[in-house]
Amino acid sequence: MRKKIIVITGSPRKAGNSFALTDAFIQAAQEKGHFVTRFDAAFMNVGGCHACETCYQTGEPCSFHDDFNRIAPAILEADTVVFSMPVYWYSIPAQIKAVIDKLFSFVVGGKDIAGKECALLACCEEEDMSVMDGVRIPIERMAALNKWKMVGEVLIPGVLHIGDIDKTEGCKKAAALAEKI
Numbered sequence: 547m548r549k550k551i552i553v554i555t556g557s558p559r560k561a562g563n564s565f566a567l568t569d570a571f572i573q574a575a576q577e578k579g580h581f582v583t584r585f586d587a588a589f590m591n592v593g594g595c596h597a598c599e600t601c602y603q604t605g606e607p608c609s610f611h612d613d614f615n616r617i618a619p620a621i622l623e624a625d626t627v628v629f630s631m632p633v634y635w636y637s638i639p640a641q642i643k644a645v646i647d648k649l650f651s652f653v654v655g656g657k658d659i660a661g662k663e664c665a666l667l668a669c670c671e672e673e674d675m676s677v678m679d680g681v682r683i684p685i686e687r688m689a690a691l692n693k694w695k696m697v698g699e700v701l702i703p704g705v706l707h708i709g710d711i712d713k714t715e716g717c718k719k720a721a722a723l724a725e726k727i
């Protein structure tokens with residue numbers, strides 16, 4: 547089945563490690579015939595959730611009219627939602643966290659987003675896999691709350707500088723994940 551996949555990235559490094567994972571994933575997904583839409587949150591204007599709970603009341607997902615309103619329709623349409631990011635301070639980078647926080651608009655706006663697939667691509671400098679917990683656990687719990695099925699995670703530790711990812715199996719694993727979808 548040809549699926550609609552949305553990929554949301556969180557790194558500001560265009561040639562960086564998580565973008566390399568993202569590119570490998572997208573290339574394999576497109577080769578499989580899936581339709582991929584990509585949003586690079588670090589190069590968009592998405593502010594934090596104001597918790598105003600007026601989502602969709604103006605006709606727009608977020609009443610504060612930022613770029614989340616471009617991302618939201620693609621999420622609603624998607625079969626699969628993929629998040630790709632580095633670990634920042636044992637957690638999710640602010641750029642993509644703002645997008646994740648604004649997923650709340652679907653809850654407030656009464657949108658049915660259940661039944662999607664979700665996947666995670668992530669990397670970090672340290673070798674200790676527990677460093678990934680600050681990214682992995684929130685994504686897994688967010689997916690569970692949204693009734694999304696986690697279909698795969700590619701978590702690559704030990705990469706700091708641009709290009710370090712090439713010394714790992716990361717891109718191969720990201721492509722293999724796309725094969726599974």
Ligand SMILES: Cc1cc2nc3c(=O)[nH]c(=O)nc-3n(C[C@H](O)[C@H](O)[C@H](O)COP(=O)(O)O)c2cc1C
Binds near residue numbers: 557565634673705
């Ligand atoms: C602001 C900032 C915070 C970071 N915090 C962590 C961290 O807590 N743990 C870790 O292992 N790496 C940390 N890193 C390193 C990045 O996760 C690592 O360099 C990663 O490969 C960057 O991915 P990118 O090239 O896709 O941006 C941090 C990097 C930055 C810029």
